[in-house]
Each structure stands twice: as C-alpha cells, then as structure tokens.
Amino acid sequence: MTQGHRRWGLPATVRTTLVALPLIVFAIAGVLAPVLAPADPTANDLAAGLLPPSADHLLGTDQLGRDQLSRILYGARISLAVTAAVLAISLAAGVVIGTVAGYLGGRVDRVISRLIDMAVSLPGMLVALAVIGVRGPGVENLVIALSLWAWAPYARIARARVAGLRGSPHLDALRLLGAGPVRVIGRHLLPPALAPCLVYASTDVGAIVLSVATLSFLGLGIPPPHAEWGQMLIEGRPYLASAWWLAYPPGIAITAVVFAGNLLGERLAGGDERPSILRWVRPARRPRHSIAPRPAPAGSPATSAAPAASAEDDVVLRVRDLSAGYPHGGGLRRVVAGVSYEVRRGRVLAIVGETGSGKTTSALAPFGLVDPGAVVTGSATLGGGAGALELMGRTPPERHRVNGRRVGVVFQDSLAALNPLRTVGAHVDEAVRNAGRGGRRAATRRVSEELLRLAGLPDPAVIAREFPHQLSGGMRQRVQIAIALAGEPELLVADEPTSALDVTVQAQLLDLLGRLRDELAMAMVVVSHDVAVISRLADSVAVMYAGRIVETGPLATVIGNPDHPYTRGLLDAVPRPGAAPGTRFRTMPGRSGAGPDDTGGCAFAPRCPIAVAACADDRPVLEAASTVAHRSACLRHPGGTALQPGTARERDRL
Amino acid sequence: MLEVERLTAGYAGPLGRDRVTVVKDVSIRVGEGEIVGLVGESGCGKTTLARVITGLSRPSAGVVRFAGVDVHALRGRALRAHRRHIQMVFQDPYLTLSPRQTVRQALVEPLRIHRIGDTRSRSARVDELLDLVGLDPGVGERRPRQLSGGQRQRVAIARALSLGPRLLVCDEPVTALDVSVQAKVLNLLCDLRDRLGLACLFIAHDLSVVRQLADRIAVMRDGRIVEQGPTQDVTAGPRHPYTRALLAATPTIDLGPVASGVHPIGEHVPASRPPGQG
Numbered sequence: 001m002t003q004g005h006r007r008w009g010l011p012a013t014v015r016t017t018l019v020a021l022p023l024i025v026f027a028i029a030g031v032l033a034p035v036l037a038p039a040d041p042t043a044n045d046l047a048a049g050l051l052p053p054s055a056d057h058l059l060g061t062d063q064l065g066r067d068q069l070s071r072i073l074y075g076a077r078i079s080l081a082v083t084a085a086v087l088a089i090s091l092a093a094g095v096v097i098g099t100v101a102g103y104l105g106g107r108v109d110r111v112i113s114r115l116i117d118m119a120v121s122l123p124g125m126l127v128a129l130a131v132i133g134v135r136g137p138g139v140e141n142l143v144i145a146l147s148l149w150a151w152a153p154y155a156r157i158a159r160a161r162v163a164g165l166r167g168s169p170h171l172d173a174l175r176l177l178g179a180g181p182v183r184v185i186g187r188h189l190l191p192p193a194l195a196p197c198l199v200y201a202s203t204d205v206g207a208i209v210l211s212v213a214t215l216s217f218l219g220l221g222i223p224p225p226h227a228e229w230g231q232m233l234i235e236g237r238p239y240l241a242s243a244w245w246l247a248y249p250p251g252i253a254i255t256a257v258v259f260a261g262n263l264l265g266e267r268l269a270g271g272d273e274r275p276s277i278l279r280w281v282r283p284a285r286r287p288r289h290s291i292a293p294r295p296a297p298a299g300s301p302a303t304s305a306a307p308a309a310s311a312e313d314d315v316v317l318r319v320r321d322l323s324a325g326y327p328h329g330g331g332l333r334r335v336v337a338g339v340s341y342e343v344r345r346g347r348v349l350a351i352v353g354e355t356g357s358g359k360t361t362s363a364l365a366p367f368g369l370v371d372p373g374a375v376v377t378g379s380a381t382l383g384g385g386a387g388a389l390e391l392m393g394r395t396p397p398e399r400h401r402v403n404g405r406r407v408g409v410v411f412q413d414s415l416a417a418l419n420p421l422r423t424v425g426a427h428v429d430e431a432v433r434n435a436g437r438g439g440r441r442a443a444t445r446r447v448s449e450e451l452l453r454l455a456g457l458p459d460p461a462v463i464a465r466e467f468p469h470q471l472s473g474g475m476r477q478r479v480q481i482a483i484a485l486a487g488e489p490e491l492l493v494a495d496e497p498t499s500a501l502d503v504t505v506q507a508q509l510l511d512l513l514g515r516l517r518d519e520l521a522m523a524m525v526v527v528s529h530d531v532a533v534i535s536r537l538a539d540s541v542a543v544m545y546a547g548r549i550v551e552t553g554p555l556a557t558v559i560g561n562p563d564h565p566y567t568r569g570l571l572d573a574v575p576r577p578g579a580a581p582g583t584r585f586r587t588m589p590g591r592s593g594a595g596p597d598d599t600g601g602c603a604f605a606p607r608c609p610i611a612v613a614a615c616a617d618d619r620p621v622l623e624a625a626s627t628v629a630h631r632s633a634c635l636r637h638p639g640g641t642a643l644q645p646g647t648a649r650e651r652d653r654l
Numbered sequence: 655m656l657e658v659e660r661l662t663a664g665y666a667g668p669l670g671r672d673r674v675t676v677v678k679d680v681s682i683r684v685g686e687g688e689i690v691g692l693v694g695e696s697g698c699g700k701t702t703l704a705r706v707i708t709g710l711s712r713p714s715a716g717v718v719r720f721a722g723v724d725v726h727a728l729r730g731r732a733l734r735a736h737r738r739h740i741q742m743v744f745q746d747p748y749l750t751l752s753p754r755q756t757v758r759q760a761l762v763e764p765l766r767i768h769r770i771g772d773t774r775s776r777s778a779r780v781d782e783l784l785d786l787v788g789l790d791p792g793v794g795e796r797r798p799r800q801l802s803g804g805q806r807q808r809v810a811i812a813r814a815l816s817l818g819p820r821l822l823v824c825d826e827p828v829t830a831l832d833v834s835v836q837a838k839v840l841n842l843l844c845d846l847r848d849r850l851g852l853a854c855l856f857i858a859h860d861l862s863v864v865r866q867l868a869d870r871i872a873v874m875r876d877g878r879i880v881e882q883g884p885t886q887d888v889t890a891g892p893r894h895p896y897t898r899a900l901l902a903a904t905p906t907i908d909l910g911p912v913a914s915g916v917h918p919i920g921e922h923v924p925a926s927r928p929p930g931q932g
Contacts, residue, residue, distance in 0.1 A: 169744045170752050172710055173810070177764040177817065178737040187763075188752055354832040355803075502695035502859055507903035529832055532862070532905035559907050573837035574907050575862040581689070581869050581885045582844055585837035591802060592834070 019263040022256040023205065030076035037070035041227045050243050060245035062235060071227035072249050078228045080257075082142055083208045087201055089147040094154025099193050101155070102162030103185055113159065119152035128211070132220045142221050146211055150204065157200055158193035165189060203265030206258030213254050229254050315384045316491050316523035317366070318342040322378035324358075324365045332375055336361045336547045337596035339378075343491065343523040348513075350534035350555070351527045352570070353544035354592050360495050362544065363527045366391045367407055367493070368399045382406060383490065404434050408484025412496035414476035418468040424479050425464030428452060428486065435487035448482075455482040456512045474505035481512070485520075492516070492524045498533060510536045532574050535559060540629075543567045546603035547596030549622065553630030563625035563632035566604045602635065610636050655853055656684040656707070656740075656821055661716030663699075663706045673714065676702045678877040680716070682855075684821060689847055689854045691868030691885070693861050693900065699877040700857045701745075704825045707855065708742045709733070720821070738768065741814035745826040747806035751798040757784075757809050758794035764816045783812040786849075787842060804835035811842065821853045822846075828863065840867055861904045865889045873897045 017024075029036060038058075045065030053060045059068035101112035124146075131145035165171065174184055209229075215221035216230030224231065229250040236246030319341050325334035336358040343349045353359040364370055366380035368391075380391040382402065391402065403409065411417040418427055428448035429438070438444040445464070452460035455478040468476055477497060484492055494513065498506040514537050517524055528534045534541065535555060542552040543564065551564040562568045572586040590607040599605070605615035612635070620633040664675035676699040684690045694700050705711040707718055709725050718725045720739060728736050744750040751760055761780045765771060771779065781791050787808040798806055807827060814822055824843070828836040844867065846852050858864050864871055865885050872882035873896065881894040892898045 169746060169750045172705075173742065173744060173750050173813070174763070175710060176708055176737060176740075176742050177813070178734045178767045179763070180767075183767065191754060354834060503861070503905070504695065504899055504903040506905070530905065531833070532907050535907050536905060570834060571907060573834040575866040577862070577865065577889070577904075577906050579866045581865070581867060582847075583866055584841050584844060585866075587838045587841060588834055591804070592832070593802070 016264070016267050019267055020260055022260040023264065026076045026253065026257055027080055029073050030078075030080050033070075033073040033077050037067070037073045039067035039070045041066060041070040041074040042225045043067075050239070052243070053245055059249050060243070062232075062246055063239065063243075068245060068249060071232060072229075072253060074227040075229045075232060075250060076253065078139070078222055078226060079209055079212055079230075079254075082139060082146075082212050082222075083205060085143045086146040086150055086208050086212075087204060089143065090150035091154050091197060091201055093147070094151035094156075095158045095190065095194055095197050097151070098155035098158030098160075099162045099185055099189055102159040102193075103166060103181070103189060105163070105166065109159070109163075112155070116152050116155050116159070119149055120156065122149055124149040125211070125214070128215060129218075129220065132215065137220050137223050139222065142212065142215060145215075146208060150208065153200060153204075154197045157197050161193045161196060162189050165192060199265060201265075203262050205261035205264075209254060209257050209261070213250075314344045315342050316345055316382070317525065318381045318384075319362075319366055320379045320381075322362060322365060322376070322380065324361050324370060324374050324376045326371070326374055334547060334596050336365065339544075339547075339549055341525075341542050341549065341552065343525055345490070345523050346517060346521040347539045348517055348524040348526055348537055350538035350541045351525065351544060352529070352531055352534060352541055354529055354570075356593050357544040358547040358596070359527050359529075359544045362549075363493055363495060363525050364409070367403055367409065368394065368396070369403075369409065400434075404431060404489075405436070405487035406490050408481075408487060408489040408492045410477070410480045410484050410492065410494040410497050412499055414473060414480050415468060417480055418476060420468055422467075423464065424452070424466050424468065424471070425449075427468075427479065428464070428482050431483040431486035437486065437488075447486075451482040451485050452479070454485060454516075455479070456508070457482070472505075473501050474509060477501065477509055478512070481516075485516070488520075490523060492522050493527075494524065495527045496529065497526065499529070506533065507536070513537055530574075531559065531570055543570065545592065546594040546598070548603065548633065550604065550634070551625075551630075551632040552622065553625070553627070553632075557626060557630045561626055561630075563630065563637060564604075564634045565608050565610055565636075565638065567632075568638075569607075602633075610638055612636065655686050655721055656682075656855070657717075657719040658682045658703075658707060659717045659719070661703070661706060661713050661718065663702055663711060663713040663716075665702065665711070675714070676877050677706065677713075680874075680877070680879050682872055682879065682882065684853050684855050686820075687847060687851045687853055688870065689843070689856055689868045691864030691871045692855060692857045692874060693859065693864050693871060694874035695859055698874045700859075700874055701825055703874075704742065704823050704855070704857055708740050708823050709737070710742075734768070738817040739819055740821045740823065741817065741819040743807070743810050743814050743822060743824040743827045746830055747803055747810055748798070748830070750810050751806060751813075753798055756795055756797055757789075757801070760809065761794070761813055761816055764813065768817060770817075779816065783816055786815065786846070787812040788838075802835070803831050804838060807831060807839055808842065811839075811846075815846070815850075815852075819852070821855065823855045823857070825857045826859065827856075829859070836863070843867065861889070861900050862906060873900065 043066060045061070048061050048065040049063050051057055051061045057067050057069065059072065061067055062071070097112060101109045127149050128145035131148060132141055135141040135144070171184060171188060174188060212221055212228070213230030213233065216228045217234050219234070222228035222231055232250040233247055236243070236250070239246050319339065322336060322339040323334055324336040325332040339362045341349060341351070351359045351363055361370055365374070365376045370376065376392070378392065382389045382391055383406070389402065394402070425445060425448055428451055429444050432438045432444050432447045432451070437447055449460035449464060452463055457463045457475060457478050463471070463475070468479070471479065497513070498509050501509065510533070513524065513526070516522060526534055526538060538555050540552070540554050541558045542549045543558065543566065544550065545566045551558060551562065551567045558567060559571065562571055569586070569588040588607050594603045596603065599616065601616040601618055602608070602611070602620050605611040608615065615635055618635060620635045622631040622633045623637070624630070625632040625637060659681050661677060661680045662675060663677040664673040666673055680703060682690070682692070692700055692703070702711065706713050712726055720736070723736065725736065755763070758780055761783055762776050765776045765779060770776070780794060784791055784794060789805065789808050789812070793801065793805065793809070798809070801809065828839050831839060840863065843854060843856070847854060856864060856868055868885050870883065871885050871888040872879050873888065873894065874880070875896050881888060881892065881897045888897060889901065892901055
C-alpha cells in the first residue's frame with residue numbers, strides 16, 4: 001500500500017466501501033422493500049392525493065395518493081434488478097466473446113472485431129427503442145434491448161487483454177504441459193480478462209440505470225402501475241411547481257446511484273496491477289509486514305580507511321563514506337553504507353556486485369542520478385588540485401554544469417535512455433549544445449558526427465538520421481557513449497553498459513571503452529554484475545555485498561588472490577574455460593538481498609563457509625590484505641588459504 | 655532419442671502472409687541422458703528451433719522425431735501423451751509462471767491436466783518436486799512475485815519435471831539470473847541429469863556457460879548450424895571462424911588479453927525480427 005491510500009487516515013477498502021455506499025444502500029433497500037416500505041406502492045387512495053411530506057408519509061404522496069417512500073424503495077428494486085440483469089448478461093457475453101476472439105485470433109477475431117465495432121457504433125438508445133417498438137415494453141424486453149448493445153465494450157476490453165496475453169510464455173508452458181484450449185481459456189485467460197471488465201462494469205452501472213430511467217421516462221420501460229424511478233419522474237413532471245416531492249426523490253436516487261457507480265469505477269480502475277475489484281470482493285491474504293527496519297546506527301563507522309594518497313592531481317573522482325537510503329517507516333533504510341572509492345585519470349574502476357548490492361547507487365549517487373526521495377550523505381570530489389569540486393549537496397542547476405560536461409554517463413537500458421521520437425542525431429546534437437560546444441546547426445551536427453565516429457559507428461551521417469529503435473542494442477549503446485563523450489568529460493560512468501548484449505557485441509564495446517580510456521585519458525567507473533566481463537577492461541575492482549564494499553584492489557590481485565570469501569564465491573560461480581563438461585560450480589549457500597544495516601556484524605556471515613562467532617557481532621572494516629592497495633573487509637582474512645567448497649546441492653532457503 | 659532432420663521453420667510475417675524463415679536446414683540429435691548445448695546470438699533462430707522441437711510451432715520442412723515418432727504428425731490423445739516426454743524451461747522466470755497461482759497450484763496443474771493421482775498423491779508429488787529442485791516445502795504457498803529469480807526458475811524447472819519428461823529443452827534458463835544464482839541452477843541441471851537420466855537441449859548465447867555443462871555443442875548462426883561436435887573439440891579446436899569469434903568474445907576471468915583487436919564479425923541487424931524472438 002502506498003501512502004496515497006492513507007490520506008484521511010482511512011484504509012483503501014473502507015474508502016472504496018464509502019464511495020459505493022449509495023449503491024449498496026439502495027440495493028439493500030430494494031431487496032428489503034416489502035419489509036421496509038410503509039405502504040403498498042400501488043395502492044391508490046385518491047382522498048390522500050398530493051400530500052406533502054409528513055409523519056404518515058415521509059416523502060408525501062403522489063396524485064393518486066400512493067406513498068412516495070414506498071414507491072422509491074420498490075423502484076430501487078426494479079431499477080437495480082434490471083441494471084443487474086443487463087450487466088450480468090452483457091458482461092458474461094462480452095467477456096466470453098472477447099476472450100474467444102482474442103485467443104483464436106485470425107479470421108474469427110477479425111469477424112468478431114468488426115461485429116464489436118458495429119455494436120459500439122450503433123446508437124444504443126435507438127436500438128433499444130426499435131427492440132421495444134417491436135416487442136413492446138416490459139422488464140424482459142427492457143433487459144434484452146439494453147443488453148443488445150451493452151456487451152460490446154466488454155468484448156473489446158476482454159479481447160485486447162487476451163490478445164496481449166496470448167503470446168505470453170506461461171501459456172506456452174501450459175500448452176506444453178498438455179493443457180487444452182478450454183483449460184487455458186477458462187483457468188488462465190478468463191480471470192485476467194474479467195478484471196478490467198468488472199472495473200468498467202462499475203462505471204456502466206450508472207449508464208444503465210440512466211438508460212432504464214430514460215426509457216421509462218419515454219414510456220417504453222416499465223409499464224405504469226409499477227414503481228420505477230424513471231416512471232416516477234414522468235409522473236411527477238406536471239407537478240414540478242406545485243408538488244416538488246414527486247420528482248425530486250427519484251431524481252436524487254438516480255443521481256446518487258450513477259455518481260456512486262462512477263466513483264467506484266474510478267477508484268477500482270486506479271488500483272494497482274492486481275485486479276482490484278477482485279481483491280475488494282475477496283481480499284487476498286497479504287504477507288505480514290516485513291520486519292521493521294533497523295534504524296541506521298548514528299555515526300556508523302566508515303567501512304573503509306582512506307587509501308594511501310599519492311599523485312593528488314591524478315585523482316578524478318574521490319568518494320568518501322557515501323551512504324544512500326530511502327525514508328522507510330519513520331527511519332531511513334540504507335541501501336549503500338560507508339562506501340569509499342577513487343578513480344585516477346586513464347584508469348577504470350569496476351564496481352561489481354549482484355542484484356541489490358547497491359553497486360549502481362554507489363556509482364550514480366555522487367551525480368544526483370538516484371531517486372529524488374533518496375537521502376545521500378558523504379562526500380564526493382570531482383577532479384584534483386585547483387579544479388576540485390565537491391559534488392554533494394549541489395542544486396540541480398549546479399549539477400547541470402557538471403553532468404554532461406565533466407562527467408558522462410552511459411545507462412544499461414539504451415532503449416529507455418533514448419527518446420524514441422527523436423533521431424540519434426538530435427540526441428547527440430542536444431548533448432553537444434548542452435556541453436557548450438554547439439554552434440550553428442551544421443557545425444553542431446559536424447561535432448555530433450565526429451562523436452558518433454569516435455564511438456565506433458561507421459557511417460555517422462546515416463546513423464544520425466535513424467531513430468533509436470532502428471538500431472541494434474550494441475549500436476544504441478555506442479550512441480549513448482557518443483552522447484556521454486559530448487562534453488569531453490574527465491570521467492565516464494557506465495552502469496552495466498554491456499549487460500543485455502550478445503557476447504561478440506559486448507566484447508567490441510569493451511574494446512571501445514578501453515580504447516577511449518587510452519586515447520582520451522579518461523577515468524571510468526564501470527558497474528557490472530559479471531566479474532568476467534569487467535576483467536577485460538578494469539584496472540581495479542571494488543566488490544560490493546549488501547551495500548558495502550567488501551573487497552577492493554587491483555584487478556589482477558582481486559581475481560588472482562581474492563581475500564574475502566564472498567569474492568571467492570563470486571569467482572567460483574564464473575564458468576572456467578578448462579573445466580570438463582559436467583563439472584559442478586562451487587556455490588554459496590543462502591541468497592543475497594540483505595541490506596547494509598540488517599545485521600550488526602558481517603552481512604555475509606550467514607552464508608560464509610569460514611564464519612566464526614565474532615563475525616555475527618563485529619562489523620569488519622576494509623583492511624590491507626595481500627598488499628596495501630588490496631583491501632578486504634573480513635575478520636578472518638583467509639588470503640590464499642583454501643576454503644571448503646560449498647556442497648553441490650544447496651537449498652534455496654528463504 | 656531426439657532427432658531433428660533438415661528442419662526449416664519460420665513464423666508468419668506482420669501481415670500474416672509471407673513467412674520469415676529463421677531456421678534453415680538444421681539437423682541435430684540429443685541422446686539419452688545427454689546435455690547438448692546450442693549456442694548462438696540473438697536473432698539466430700534458437701528460440702524458434704526450440705519451439706518447433708517442443709511442438710509449440712510447426713516446421714515448414716523437415717522432421718522432428720522423438721523416440722522414432724514424428725512429433726508433428728501426432729494429434730489428439732497421442733499428442734497429449736507425447737507432451738509428457740518433452741518439456742521446456744523458458745528464459746524469463748518472471749513471465750513463465752502465472753502471477754495468480756501459488757507455486758503449489760502451478761505444480762499440481764500438470765498432474766490435474768493428465769489426471770495423474772488423487773489429491774493426496776499429487777500433494778506428495780509436489781513436495782517431492784520441490785525437494786528435487788532444492789526448494790523448501792514452505793515455498794509452495796507463495797506466489798511468483800514473492801520469489802527471487804533463482805527460486806522462480808527452480809519452480810519452472812520443477813513444473814517441467816512434474817510429468818517425468820525424458821527431454822528438457824532449456825531456452826536461456828540462466829540469462830536473467832545473477833552469476834551466483836546461475837551457478838546453482840546449472841548445478842541443479844547437472845544433478846537432474848545424473849539422478850533422473852534426463853536429456854537436455856540447453857540453449858544459450860554464452861559459450862562459457864555451455865562448455866562447462868554440455869557434452870556436445872552446436873553453434874548456430876543466421877538460422878544454420880555452422881559447427882557441431884563434442885564440447886572439447888569445439889572449444890579447443892574450433893573449425894568455423896564464427897565459433898572462433900564467439901570463443902574469443904566469451905568473457906573469462908583468465909587474466910591478460912584473450913585476443914586483442916576487433917572481432918571479425920560486423921554487427922548485423924536482422925531486418926524484420928519481431929520483439930520477443932531470439
């Protein structure tokens with residue numbers, strides 16, 4: 001549940017029920033009409049005609065002396081019963097027809113789709129008039145007349161939903177398991193198709209109540225002696241000036257029901273991904289709230305000591321004690337804690353870790369490229385000597401002068417990072433102008449083409465006219481690199497730049513990044529989940545686990561002589577070229593996903609093959625391992641000693 | 655056990671008329687208890703081949719034989735019975751499980767479809783399957799969104815195993831997973847081969863994974879198999895230049911430059927690849 005549902009301090013279910021209250025009240029009133037109604041709604045008493053509201057007749061009487069309150073209650077019965085019947089018929093017919101059309105596709109789908117188009121384009125009221133004209137008024141005919149066109153929107157919604165699901169792998173899996181079409185449709189397609197239709201139905205309630213009332217008002221709906229809201233409206237019309245109590249109550253009842261229906265539809269449609277009306281009807285068992293977050297310990301010790309400083313001016317980015325977290329239940333849930341690293345000119349630092357280890361946040365937080373709700377602390381200095389600039393606490397305009405000029409960023413998802421409606425050239429031109437290198441249009445484009453060529457795209461003039469989706473993933477990634485290079489940055493930050501790419505393309509991109517580092521003497525921070533990939537490019541590595549750097553050092557040392565058991569486990573999971581087929585990987589028990597503040601000790605201890613009792617209580621800090629530059633946060637510092645291999649069959653515990 | 659002979663297949667073009675051929679003249683065999691790796695880059699036709707082998711799509715030419723029976727000639731009850739023998743594990747564990755079923759429901763469903771056992775024996779079978787893939791019985795009550803990627807893939811494997819198949823076609827089963835989780839799933843596949851004698855056609859774009867797992871490797875490019883043979887032969891002495899390029903590009907943690915220079919393959923963009931293929 002998001003905070004949005006907590007306005008007014010009422011849970012979402014209660015608010016939804018409140019919204020639907022008029023509908024519910026009238027439905028109950030209609031059902032209980034024989035009990036609740038003080039009088040017979042059709043009993044005439046001409047002597048008591050047109051009495052204003054009084055204790056005897058709470059809503060007065062009509063021109064024939066019938067009790068208005070009783071007529072409203074019985075009217076609810078007929079109006080809502082007709083509405084329910086119409087909804088049930090059109091919903092059932094629509095969902096089944098739409099689901100079948102969406103599932104079968106091809107010719108059946110085309111025929112049904114045209115049929116739906118026709119039904120939707122027919123003026124519903126005219127169809128209803130025609131049907132009633134032929135068959136005469138009455139409850140049954142009214143239901144038929146309204147259902148005849150009301151099914152179409154449901155069919156259309158269901159068809160779209162099912163057509164979208166038809167190619168889904170989980171249906172393929174079911175077919176392979178031997179499920180026939182009846183089971184696939186009945187069990188796996190109807191329920192998801194029904195959910196949006198139910199939401200639409202709640203808005204449709206209003207429209208149908210209105211239609212019933214309109215037809216009755218025209219004298220084509222429920223025939224006179226019966227009480228029906230529309231019917232009551234017509235009868236009250238001549239007395240609008242003299243006896244207001246005849247027309248107002250049914251008018252208000254119709255308005256209230258229509259309004260409730262619409263509000264209900266809006267609320268349900270605004271729910272989250274799950275079919276909210278289903279949840280409303282039958283609330284799902286929700287997992288109990290996750291364990292309350294541990295408040296971040298005040299002034300937690302920096303996990304790392306400052307490395308030996310040398311050649312100050314060479315350092316392009318120095319990050320110190322970086323922490324990032326999100327407000328959560330009154331406290332702060334940190335995702336990154338006490339991270340320190342630095343990159344030198346012409347060097348590549350790789351930040352390696354698994355999903356949720358905080359690697360991306362560590363690399364992007366210094367540049368403000370994290371969720372605006374994140375709380376980031378620590379310090380990050382860009383450049384050394386006189387040009388040094390503290391990045392923390394900058395305003396967006398100040399960041400603007402750094403990002404894109406002194407720092408270029410390449411994101412993982414190149415399709416999402418580029419605007420699909422603009423050409424590649426337009427993207428690079430914009431970056432060039434933002435960097436202050438633009439001039440006249442043609443001059444800007446010349447710079448752009450040069451950048452595209454630098455990024456290894458062979459025919460920049462042609463590529464510049466293409467749209468992002470026309471390029472392959474590797475080419476789009478090169479476009480991102482060209483954009484990042486527009487400001488002639490000192491530092492390039494790349495977040496999983498090659499993750500979604502084929503191995504050959506990946507190798508080419510890594511070679512390109514390596515070449516750029518050498519030719520432009522740029523510093524780079526590359527984030528990756530794959531140790532093997534970055535070993536082609538990086539000079540030094542920082543391995544992250546649970547929001548902290550657990551080991552850092554020169555690439556060759558960390559890979560060749562890992563100190564931290566997690567690094568070792570990560571390396572064990574990488575396939576070896578020389579291994580015989582069928583060789584088992586050594587695996588780590590348990591699973592990652594812990595946060596930096598979840599335990600007071602080493603976050604890896606529960607999974608660690610060499611953990612001792614102290615590991616659960618003392619949080620290790622980064623200390624020199626084999627050399628000064630190679631540091632690891634492990635109490636045991638196993639160094640070169642062999643670890644016991646994990647058992648071959650691990651339980652994937654929760 | 656599985657024989658694919660001179661298979662050509664494709665899918666209907668955007669207008670439902672002209673077929674785009676993505677698998678051309680492919681022949682491949684998988685023996686009893688054998689893991690065969692099929693390697694190729696996106697768009698080379700791997701997934702289409704997998705779909706034809708499992709019977710989800712039909713070939714335009716060629717034969718898929720399983721235990722001597724032409725898979726695509728089967729109809730009705732015979733097809734249903736055959737389905738039990740070949741199962742598939744899909745790439746994205748987030749999409750292959752229905753979001754509305756609990757793990758237990760998902761695992762019971764195939765047993766229901768084939769009317770195997772009663773409520774009690776089905777439940778016992780589900781526990782057995784969960785144990786087989788290394789999941790705690792408590793996982794059964796969860797829904798897919800409450801599971802990690804590795805757990806979902808284990809559930810998907812358990813479901814594929816529920817009918818006791820003899821061949822498992824795995825379409826990039828570890829691509830979406832973290833390296834350490836990937837290692838566990840690969841171990842699991844090896845264990846299943848050893849314990850159940852399960853044959854496996856393992857499709858991947860990453861040679862490094864395949865060569866540690868597969869007994870034989872087939873390399874696919876642009877719909878054709880360009881090289882195929884025992885793993886050692888293919889990785890140690892690749893004959894086709896494409897295989898050599900793939901090997902050179904494969905990331906390893908051996909230090910030092912594996913191969914310097916740019917690789918002799920241009921980036922090719924398949925012109926009419928619909929989303930979701932390959």
